Amino acid sequence: MSERPKLQILLCAPRGFCAGVVRAIDTVERALEIYGAPVYVRHEIVHNRYVVDSLRAKGAIFVDHLDEIPDTEAPVIFSAHGVPKAVPAAARQRNFLTIDATCPLVTKVHREAEIHARRGRTVVLIGHAGHPEVEGTMGQLPAGAVVLVETVDDVEKLTPLDEKNLAWATQTTLSVDDTREIVEALTRRFPDIVGPHKEDICYATTNRQDAVKAVAAQVDAMIVVGAPNSSNSLRLREVAERSGCPIALLVERAADIDWTMLQGVKRVGISAGASAPEVLVEEILDGFRAHFDVAVETVVTAQEGVHFPPPRELRQRV
Template sequence: MPIATPPYTATNKPQLDVLICAPRGFCAGVVRAIDAVEKALAIYGPPVYVRHEIVHNKYVVESLRRKGAIFVDELDEIPETKAPVIFSAHGVPKSVPLDAQTRHFFAIDATCPLVTKVHREAEVHYKRARHVVLVGHAGHPEVVGTMGQLPEGAITLIETIEDVAHLTPPEGQELAYVTQTTLSVDDTAGIVAALKARFPAIVSPHKEDICYATTNRQEAVKRVAPQVDAMIVVGSPNSSNSQRLREVAERAGCPVSRLILRAEDIDWSLFAGIRKLGLTAGASAPEILVEEIIDAFAERFDVRVETVSTADESVFFPLPRDLREQAAE
């Protein structure tokens, strides 16, 4: 049964300060992936096939589906076609582009360049006869893609500090580690510290694998969370970076921390009596959904909005080469 809300008027609405985190929302890799699908639709017309969700956000996926994108889990769901076939921002195992080549698909790789960086790191370690340890979440598309860059058995996935204690790498083989790009910065630091304590000679990435966008959004949440009564993270449940933002807010001392896709999903009973609300968005959540949440609160509260900024972002990734060349013609 819906929860009754008082018949607020402009004069008796309770005041609510909304602290909006910045940076928030789309990162450069997500913008590039979405633009790749839209550009392919503009150049070639529908359909455009996309393997897996281009990014983990239902609103974005449904918007692209209405424009003519067809999302599939695996390439064997795609009929023989000359239409573009796009790989999602999360990256794919090496077997996927090989399969696409065998079937003569026009494949476009929209993998985030920062994920591709992790793939190349793993390959370099393998060529140097190192066993690779991947810190990440089992089953996440990015992890599946990274593990799929190397032959079976060449890479070991660990998820927790406890996993480090039980890690049994090949005897006599040098170790190196890489990480998923969307992890909790603090959790990963603990796991890496445990790895280095147990394996002092383990080779680290030349540059941090957790991407700039993940780090910046978590830092903004850490700044805001202790100041507010509740925090809303706009994002999808299957979005790793969005889930980590919710966890960061919780650990920073925010009493109520919720991941919400749309305003219609708000459980208003959780926000009764609050005076300060924190608001952010995962890297795959569009700003229109943030505005939708603010509008929903403005119907029930006298809202005052303040932006809390912890970093400026100017990162830009160009479209995949095939689409750049077509756009230039």
């Protein structure tokens, strides 16, 4: 048996679960403990197949629409991404017991958008069309009150009704650098546009991108653990690529890694999106150990101590 090649792994910290994801998963698990199976969850609670499959095995039933849920006394949970106002309204009409697991940082964006609308401002939302968080934010206000932009080009094409009454907000999981460029374009075109009191992009997104930037320029390849429908995980891979890393891969599991792409590498960085559990990082580390003689070093760029309390519907029962 030939000797395995030596490999240094730089493990990004922070990585993986953020406080909003922990809260959302705990919400489903606590609801199962309190009410028993099944509990219904509208949309994936977080964008990670391993997490969703684990909760499904415990008795969670995931649906895309409320009309997939039969008449029931079982809890109906809204995902961490948030939902349009029409969804809780429809749930009330059917007398569902609802539990809102929306991340508090997403709720902050919702509330600020409502305040801007009450003050007569059109909200320009920076985000990705079709993402559930964007649909939830746009669904807080009447049609036409929110305009979505995805790129600087979209900003140049904007023709708002009243240039003196505009505000901007963002999806919480965007690329910090891309968003900065779009905001700069907005403020150039519309000098009176009002921004959020505090950055909309969440602390976890920013911290994970900063950690990837610190590591990506030092390694031959970067592995981001996360799902292909996870916005923050996709952004981490893009950040690694833009930071000069020759190989930047987004993978869900160790089995997804094409080891032929990593032949000859000496240093590899590993991070994980905010909805990716640490068990998958460990699985991928084990995969590397099977192919290389591995030395692991953790690169810490920030400390996180954020905790969000459970939804109020569960607090009295915790």
